[in-house]
Amino acid sequence: xxxxxxxxxxxxxxxxxxxxxxxxxxxxxxxxxxxxxxxxxxxxxxxxxxxxxxxxxxxxxxxxxxxxxxxxxxxxxxxxxxxxxxxxxxxxxxxxxxxxxxxxxxxxxxxxxxxxxxxxxxxxxxxxxxxxxxxxxxxxxxxxxxxxxxxxxxxxxxxxxxxxxxxxxxxxxxxxxxxxxxxxxxxxxxxxxxxxxxxxxxxxxxxxxxxxxxxxxxxxxxxxxxxxxxxxxxxxxxxxxxxxxxxxxxxxxxxxxxxxxxxxxxxxxxxxxxxxxxxxxxxxxxxxxxxxxxxxxxxxxxxxxxxxxxxxxxxxxxxxxxxxxxxxxxxxxxxxxxxxxxxxxxxxxxxxxxxxxxxxxxx
Numbered sequence: 507x508x509x510x511x512x513x514x515x516x517x518x519x520x521x522x523x524x525x526x527x528x529x530x531x532x533x534x535x536x537x538x539x540x541x542x543x544x545x546x547x548x549x550x551x552x553x554x555x556x557x558x559x560x561x562x563x564x565x566x567x568x569x570x571x572x573x574x575x576x577x578x579x580x581x582x583x584x585x586x587x588x589x590x591x592x593x594x595x596x597x598x599x600x601x602x603x604x605x606x607x608x609x610x611x612x613x614x615x616x617x618x619x620x621x622x623x624x625x626x627x628x629x630x631x632x633x634x635x636x637x638x639x640x641x642x643x644x645x646x647x648x649x650x651x652x653x654x655x656x657x658x659x660x661x662x663x664x665x666x667x668x669x670x671x672x673x674x675x676x677x678x679x680x681x682x683x684x685x686x687x688x689x690x691x692x693x694x695x696x697x698x699x700x701x702x703x704x705x706x707x708x709x710x711x712x713x714x715x716x717x718x719x720x721x722x723x724x725x726x727x728x729x730x731x732x733x734x735x736x737x738x739x740x741x742x743x744x745x746x747x748x749x750x751x752x753x754x755x756x757x758x759x760x761x762x763x764x765x766x767x768x769x770x771x772x773x774x775x776x777x778x779x780x781x782x783x784x785x786x787x788x789x790x791x792x793x794x795x796x797x798x799x800x801x802x803x804x805x806x807x808x809x810x811x812x813x814x815x816x817x818x819x820x821x822x823x824x825x826x827x828x829x830x831x832x833x834x835x836x837x838x839x840x841x842x843x844x845x846x847x848x849x850x851x852x853x854x855x856x857x858x859x860x861x862x863x864x865x866x867x868x869x
Contacts, residue, residue, distance in 0.1 A: 554761045557657050562656055563649055564645050564648040564649040564652055564664070565667075566644055566645055566667045566669055566688075567666065567667065568669055569592055569668045572588060572592075573588065574671070576622060578623065581615065585615055595666075598681055599670060599672075600614035603670075603675050604621045605617045606620070626673075626700075633698075637693075637694055637695075638690050638693075641669070644721060647721075648725070651760060654761070659733065662683055663683055665683060666684060666685050666686070667686045667725075668686070668687050668688070671691045672689045672691060674692060674700070674701075675689065677689050677693070678727070679728050680728050680729060680731075692707075693720060693721050696710070709812065711811075715770050719767065722763070726760050727752065729755070730756050730759070731752055733752075734850050736850070741797050741799055741855070742799075742804050744855045745804070745808045745827075745830075746796075746808065746830030747858055749808060749824075750830025750831040751849060753827060753830070754849070758846070769828055770810065778822075779822065783832065783866040783867045784866040784868050785818070786817055786818070786821060786825055787829060787866040789817045790817065790829070807825060807826030807827075808824060808827055809824065810824060811823025811824065814826070829866075832864065832866070833864045834862070836862040836864040837861060837864075
């Protein structure tokens with residue numbers, strides 16, 4: 507999809523100008539215009555609340571360091587101490603994350619020993635320490651994100667945030683409302699060699715999200731899925747609205763993060779999505795996809811994928827989720843007093859779309 511981008515058209519005019527005193531003012535004006543167009547074109551909320559007065563302070567706990575500091579010569583005592591220090595995280599890690607699924611008889615102690623003694627895992631941990639030795643920046647970023655979290659979900663507790671190394675098993679997750687985990691080994695840069703050997707992390711559209719900048723995004727998505735966990739149905743429309751609500755929550759938690767990162771898109775894919783919104787919507791209607799339950803047809807529209815050819819060959823994967831997000835934005839603009847919990851509680855996707863009166867942007 508080729509974007510019809512007004513800012514790009516102005517950029518062409520930019521290059522035709524000769525810098526002198528007479529047109530410096532023109533250049534400044536055009537820069538401001540481009541900035542305005544870029545800001546307005548994404549269609550996001552602009553009523554970002556002031557959360558500076560909300561008392562939240564995040565201090566990320568380094569389970570990864572405490573785990574790899576265990577003494578294998580006195581492992582049982584060390585495991586007991588670790589289990590006491592991390593009463594939620596340790597059993598989750600030992601039983602659900604590193605347990606050998608091919609060996610149901612493996613005990614948590616055996617799983618811990620095998621994980622600690624694997625040379626390739628120790629190498630990953632060493633790389634994590636080189637890249638993420640200091641996480642004070644993450645404390646600050648997450649503190650701001652959870653101020654928004656408390657603003658929109660005042661009844662929810664602020665969860666404990668714990669980092670781990672999982673040998674690429676998980677990037678970010680929640681365990682109820684009380685615990686969030688961040689797998690730092692999933693954010694070592696898109697060209698980290700080990701990613702190319704893993705079929706789950708090999709595709710470029712997946713790997714480009716394995717960077718430092720995506721840590722808060724992936725955690726916000728995990729939080730949104732935990733909050734918005736009531737299934738709405740199997741039709742495409744159900745899944746679009748459900749996933750659109752989650753993306754709307756992510757946008758509220760991270761209002762300064764570009765839409766492209768929230769979608770996992772390149773900038774060009776994001777611009778193309780906005781420029782061709784009307785055409786994408788028309789294709790969904792023309793092919794009677796909104797009420798389809800054909801998982802084979804719908805998968806690339808709502809799940810990570812390099813593209814969604816059922817709409818257009820160039821359309822990025824999850825374009826259906828993005829349209830769902832725009833439907834939610836339309837609803838919230840029409841009913842601005844709707845609380846986040848009230849939004850989550852809506853389960854009738856058809857009625858929701860009718861009330862939203864969603865109309866795609868025209869080129």
